[in-house]
Amino acid sequence: xxxxxxxxxxxxxxxxxxxxxxxxxxxxxxxxxxxxxxxxxxxxxxxxxxxxxxxxxxxxxxxxxxxxxxxxxxxxxxxxxxxxxxxxxxxxxxxxxxxxxxxxxxxxxxxxxxxxxxxxxxxxxxxxxxxxxxxxxxxxxxxxxxxxxxxxxxxxxxxxxxxxxxxxxxxxxxxxxxxxxxxxxxxxxxxxxxxxxxxxxxxxxxxxxxxxxxxxxxxxxxxxxxxxxxxxxxxxxxxxxxxxxxxxxxxxxxxxxxxxxxxxxxxxxxxxxxxxxxxxxxxxxxxxxxxxxxxxxxxxxxxxxxxxxxxxxxxxxxxxxxxxxxxxxxxxxxxxxxxxxxxxxxxxxxxxxxxxxxxxxxxxxxxxxxxxxxxxxxxxxxxxxxxxxxxxxxxxxxxxxxxxxxxxxxxxxxxxxxxxxxxxxxxxxxxxxxxxxxxxxxxxxxxxxxxxxxxxxxxxxxxxxxxxxxxxxxxxxxxxxxxxxxxxxxxxxxxxxxxxxxxxxxxxxxxxxxxxxxxxxxxxxxxxxxxxxxxxxxxxxxxxxxxxxxxxxxxxxxxxxxx
Amino acid sequence: xxxxxxxxxxxxxxxxxxxxxxxxxxxxxxxxxxxxxxxxxxxxxxxxxxxxxxxxxxxxxxxxxxxxxxxxxxxxxxxxxxxxxxxxxxxxxxxxxxxxxxxxxxxxxxxxxxxxxxxxxxxxxxxxxxxxxxxxxxxxxxxxxxxxxxxxxxxxxxxxxxxxxxxxxxxxxxxxxxxxxxxxxxxxxxxxxxxxxxxxxxxxxxxxxxxxxxxxxxxxxxxxxxxxxxxxxxxxxxxxxxxxxxxxxxxxxxxxxxxxxxxxxxxxxxxxxxxxxxxxxxxxxxxxxxxxxxxxxxxxxxxxxxxxxxxxxxxxx
Numbered sequence: 001x002x003x004x005x006x007x008x009x010x011x012x013x014x015x016x017x018x019x020x021x022x023x024x025x026x027x028x029x030x031x032x033x034x035x036x037x038x039x040x041x042x043x044x045x046x047x048x049x050x051x052x053x054x055x056x057x058x059x060x061x062x063x064x065x066x067x068x069x070x071x072x073x074x075x076x077x078x079x080x081x082x083x084x085x086x087x088x089x090x091x092x093x094x095x096x097x098x099x100x101x102x103x104x105x106x107x108x109x110x111x112x113x114x115x116x117x118x119x120x121x122x123x124x125x126x127x128x129x130x131x132x133x134x135x136x137x138x139x140x141x142x143x144x145x146x147x148x149x150x151x152x153x154x155x156x157x158x159x160x161x162x163x164x165x166x167x168x169x170x171x172x173x174x175x176x177x178x179x180x181x182x183x184x185x186x187x188x189x190x191x192x193x194x195x196x197x198x199x200x201x202x203x204x205x206x207x208x209x210x211x212x213x214x215x216x217x218x219x220x221x222x223x224x225x226x227x228x229x230x231x232x233x234x235x236x237x238x239x240x241x242x243x244x245x246x247x248x249x250x251x252x253x254x255x256x257x258x259x260x261x262x263x264x265x266x267x268x269x270x271x272x273x274x275x276x277x278x279x280x281x282x283x284x285x286x287x288x289x290x291x292x293x294x295x296x297x298x299x300x301x302x303x304x305x306x307x308x309x310x311x312x313x314x315x316x317x318x319x320x321x322x323x324x325x326x327x328x329x330x331x332x333x334x335x336x337x338x339x340x341x342x343x344x345x346x347x348x349x350x351x352x353x354x355x356x357x358x359x360x361x362x363x364x365x366x367x368x369x370x371x372x373x374x375x376x377x378x379x380x381x382x383x384x385x386x387x388x389x390x391x392x393x394x395x396x397x398x399x400x401x402x403x404x405x406x407x408x409x410x411x412x413x414x415x416x417x418x419x420x421x422x423x424x425x426x427x428x429x430x431x432x433x434x435x436x437x438x439x440x441x442x443x444x445x446x447x448x449x450x451x452x453x454x455x456x457x458x459x460x461x462x463x464x465x466x467x468x469x470x471x472x473x474x475x476x477x478x479x480x481x482x483x484x485x486x487x488x489x490x491x492x493x494x495x496x497x498x499x500x501x502x503x504x505x506x507x508x509x510x511x512x513x514x515x516x517x518x519x520x521x522x523x524x525x526x527x528x529x530x531x532x533x534x535x536x537x538x539x540x541x542x543x544x545x546x547x548x549x550x551x552x553x554x555x556x557x558x559x560x561x562x563x
Numbered sequence: 564x565x566x567x568x569x570x571x572x573x574x575x576x577x578x579x580x581x582x583x584x585x586x587x588x589x590x591x592x593x594x595x596x597x598x599x600x601x602x603x604x605x606x607x608x609x610x611x612x613x614x615x616x617x618x619x620x621x622x623x624x625x626x627x628x629x630x631x632x633x634x635x636x637x638x639x640x641x642x643x644x645x646x647x648x649x650x651x652x653x654x655x656x657x658x659x660x661x662x663x664x665x666x667x668x669x670x671x672x673x674x675x676x677x678x679x680x681x682x683x684x685x686x687x688x689x690x691x692x693x694x695x696x697x698x699x700x701x702x703x704x705x706x707x708x709x710x711x712x713x714x715x716x717x718x719x720x721x722x723x724x725x726x727x728x729x730x731x732x733x734x735x736x737x738x739x740x741x742x743x744x745x746x747x748x749x750x751x752x753x754x755x756x757x758x759x760x761x762x763x764x765x766x767x768x769x770x771x772x773x774x775x776x777x778x779x780x781x782x783x784x785x786x787x788x789x790x791x792x793x794x795x796x797x798x799x800x801x802x803x804x805x806x807x808x809x810x811x812x813x814x815x816x817x818x819x820x821x822x823x824x825x826x827x828x829x830x831x832x833x834x835x836x837x838x839x840x841x842x843x844x845x846x847x848x849x850x851x852x853x854x855x856x857x858x859x860x861x862x863x864x865x866x867x868x869x870x871x872x873x874x875x876x877x878x879x880x
Contacts, residue, residue: 085599
C-alpha cells in the first residue's frame with residue numbers, strides 16, 4: 001500500500017513540477033536582423049498633396065516605454081489583410097507602414113506614408129505613386145515598389161488559400177504595376193471616389209515581396225515591416241512587445257524606446273489598470289461613467305479626448321417576414337423612436353452618441369440638420385411622429401400593435417441599453433417587443449432567422465462607399481440582413497461611387513439616404529457612437545480620431561516626465 | 564489493490580471518450596461558427612468566398628464523423644491539434660497558462676487548508692461558545708461573498724488607500740518570486756477565503772459527529788491525552804469528507820476561476836476557456852474540456868486512494 005501511495009505522490013509531484021516549469025515563450029517571428037542605426041531622413045518638400053507627417057513638437061522628448069491596454073487578444077493570424085479586429089491593429093500597427101495614411105492632426109486629410117507623392121490622371125483611371133527612397137524593413141533590406149505591388153496583389157487578387165477580407169473594396173482595380181523600383185501604378189476600370197481612402201486603409205500593411213513569394217502565408221505567423229517599432233514578442237493572452245526601430249524612415253521618430261500592449265479583457269480591470277498607473281492608455285475607449293470615475297480619482301493626471309465615432313447602431317427589419325414586408329409598418333417603427341431622447345439618455349451611460357443619417361454627423365457628405373429632420377423618424381416633434389406611426393399601423397391592419405422579438409448582440413456595451421431603449425419606445429405605439437440577446441446573434445441575422453434586429457457598422461473612414469454598402473440589395477451586399485432587393489438603391493450607390501464631382505456625389509447620397517431611411521425604412525439608424533479616451537496626462541503626441549483603427553503606429557507619441 | 568488501480572485507470576478511457584463525444588456534438592449543435600464570428604468584428608464587406616475558404620482551411624466543411632475521427636486520431640498520437648482562433652498548438656496555449664492556474668489553485672488550497680482545518684476543529688471543540696460563533700460568522704461571510712467580489716473590493720481598497728495595484732503581467736515564481744507573489748497573493752486570498760469557508764463548515768460538522776462516537780469516549784476513558792484524542796482519533800476520522808471537498812475544489816480551481824481571473828487580469832485557464840467558448844473555437848474548447856475532465860477524474864481517483872491511507876479500515880479489492 002505504501003508503495004502505491006508513494007507512486008501516486010511521486011506522480012503528482014512530477015506532474016506539478018512539469019506544469020510549473022517556466023512557460024515556453026511565445027512564437028515570435030524569426031528574429032529580424034537589426035537594421036543599421038542610421039535613420040533615413042524623410043524627403044524634403046514632397047509634391048502636393050503629400051506631406052512628410054507632423055514635425056516634432058518643441059517639448060517632445062525621447063525615451064520610455066508606452067504601456068497600453070487592449071481589450072481582446074489578437075486573432076488567429078497577424079495578417080491584417082485578412083483580419084477584421086482592432087485587437088490586431090492596436091498591437092501590430094507600430095510594426096508596419098501603409099502606402100497612404102490619414103493625418104490624425106487634420107483628419108480626414110490623407111498624406112503619404114511610404115508614398116512620397118502621387119498623381120491621378122485626368123480621367124480618374126490611373127493613380128501613380130512615387131515611393132520614398134531609402135525606406136528599410138526591420139531586417140535591413142530596402143523597400144521598393146515591388147513590395148507595394150506584392151502587397152496589393154495579395155489584397156486585391158488574393159491567391160488560392162490566402163484570405164483577403166477587403167478584396168471586394170478594390171473591385172474597381174483593373175491592374176496594378178510597378179514599372180520601376182520607385183513607381184507604383186493602379187489602373188482602374190472606372191473612376192472611383194473612394195480610391196484614395198481605400199489606399200489609406202490601416203489594414204493594408206506593406207509586406208516584403210520576397211517573403212510573400214516564398215510563402216504567401218508568411219505574415220500569418222510572422223511580423224516583418226517598415227514601421228517605427230520592431231517586433232519583440234507576443235505572449236499569448238498576456239502581452240505584445242515592440243522595440244524602437246532605429247532605421248525608421250522618418251527622422252527623429254519614434255520617440256518611445258518601445259511599447260507593451262497588455263491584454264485586459266475586463267472593462268473594470270482596464271480602468272483600474274489606468275487608475276493604478278499600470279497602463280497609460282487604452283485606444284478603443286471607455287464609456288462616460290468609467291471616464292468620470294477616472295477623472296475624479298486622478299484629477300489632472302488624466303486627460304480626456306473625445307470624438308464622434310465612425311460606428312453606429314441600426315435597426316434592421318427582416319423584410320421577408322410579415323408584417324415587416326409592409327413599408328407602412330417599417331416606417332411606423334422608425335417614427336416611434338425618439339433619437340434625440342436616445343442621445344440625451346444613452347450618451348450618459350454608454351458609447352452611444354449623436355443622431356445621424358447614413359453618414360457620421362459632421363463628416364463630409366453627411367446630412368445637415370435641416371436635411372436630416374425632414375426624414376421620417378428624425379423629426380424633433382416626437383408627438384407628431386408617433387401620431388403618424390399609429391396612423392400607419394392602423395392603415396397596415398395592425399391598429400392595436402403586434403408582438404415581435406428584437407434580436408440583439410449579447411454584448412453589454414452599447415447593445416443592451418440601446419435595445420432596452422428601442423423596445424421602450426416601440427411600446428409607446430402599442431408594440432409588444434421581447435429582446436433576444438443570444439450568442440447566436442450573428443448567425444440568426446445572416447440566416448434570416450429573426451424579425452427585427454439591432455445591427456452595427458464600424459469603418460476606418462467616413463467614406464460613403466463603405467457606409468452605404470450595407471444598404472444595397474442582398475445579392476450585392478452580404479451584410480444586408482434586411483434581405484431586400486432594391487435596384488434603385490443599387491443604382492444610386494453606383495452613381496455616388498463613380499461621381500468625381502463632390503456636389504453631384506452629395507446629391508446621389510441624399511437620394512440614397514431618403515430612399516433607405518424614409519421611403520422604404522428597410523433599416524434605420526438609431527445613433528452613432530462617441531469615442532472617449534481617458535489617458536494618463538504623461539502620454540503626449542497622440543490625437544484622437546473618429547475611429548479606433550487609424551493613428552495606431554505610435555510614432556508621434558512621447559512620454560512627459562511623470563507627475 | 565494493484566488490480567483496483569489498474570481498473571480505475573482503464574475506466575478513465577471510456578469516461579473521457581464519453582466526454583469527448585458529448586462536447587464535440589454539443590459545440591456543433593449551436594448555430595454559427597468561428598469563421599462567421601471572426602469576420603463579424605467590424606468591417607462589413609467580407610466576401611462569402613473568403614468565409615468559405617477559411618471554413619475549408621479549418622476543416623469545417625468536412626462531415627462531422629470525419630472531423631471527430633481526425634480529432635480523436637490526433638489525441639491517440641498525443642497531438643491535441645491547434646486552436647482555430649490563434650492557430651497555435653493547444654498544448655502551447657495550455658502550457659503558458661497552466662503555471663499560473665496551477666500556482667493559484669495550489670496557493671488558494673494551501674490558504675484554505677491552513678484556515679479551515681484548525682478553525683473547523685476549534686469551532687467543533689468550542690461548540691456554542693463565542694469562539695464557535697465567531698468562526699461560523701467568518702465562514703458564512705466567506706460563503707456569502709463571491710471571490711471575484713472580494714477581489715474587486717481588495718483592488719479598490721488598494722487603489723483608494725495606496726494608489727497601488729498589483730502587477731498586471733504574470734512573472735514566474737522561478738524568475739522573480741517577490742513580483743510573482745505580489746501579483747498572486749491577492750487572488751489566492753480572495754479564492755482561498757471562500758474555499759476555506761466551505762472546508763471550515765465541513766470540518767466543523769464532521770468533527771462534531773466524530774466527537775460523539777464511542778471510540779472517542781473509549782480513548783478518553785483509557786486516559787489518552789485530549790490533544791491526542793482530538794488529533795489522532797477525532798480529526799483523522801473526520802477528515803475524509805473534508806479531503807473530498809478540498810480535492811474537488813482544487814480541480815474546479817484549475818479551470819473555473821473565470822471572473823476572478825478577469826478581475827485580477829490573470830492569464831489563466833479559466834479566461835482561456837471563456838474565450839474559446841465565446842469564439843466557437845471548437846478545437847480549443849474540446850481540448851480544455853478534456854483537460855478539466857481528466858483533472859477531475861484523476862483527483863477523484865487520488866482522493867479514493869487517500870481514503871485507504873487515512874482510514875485503514877477501507878480496503879479496495
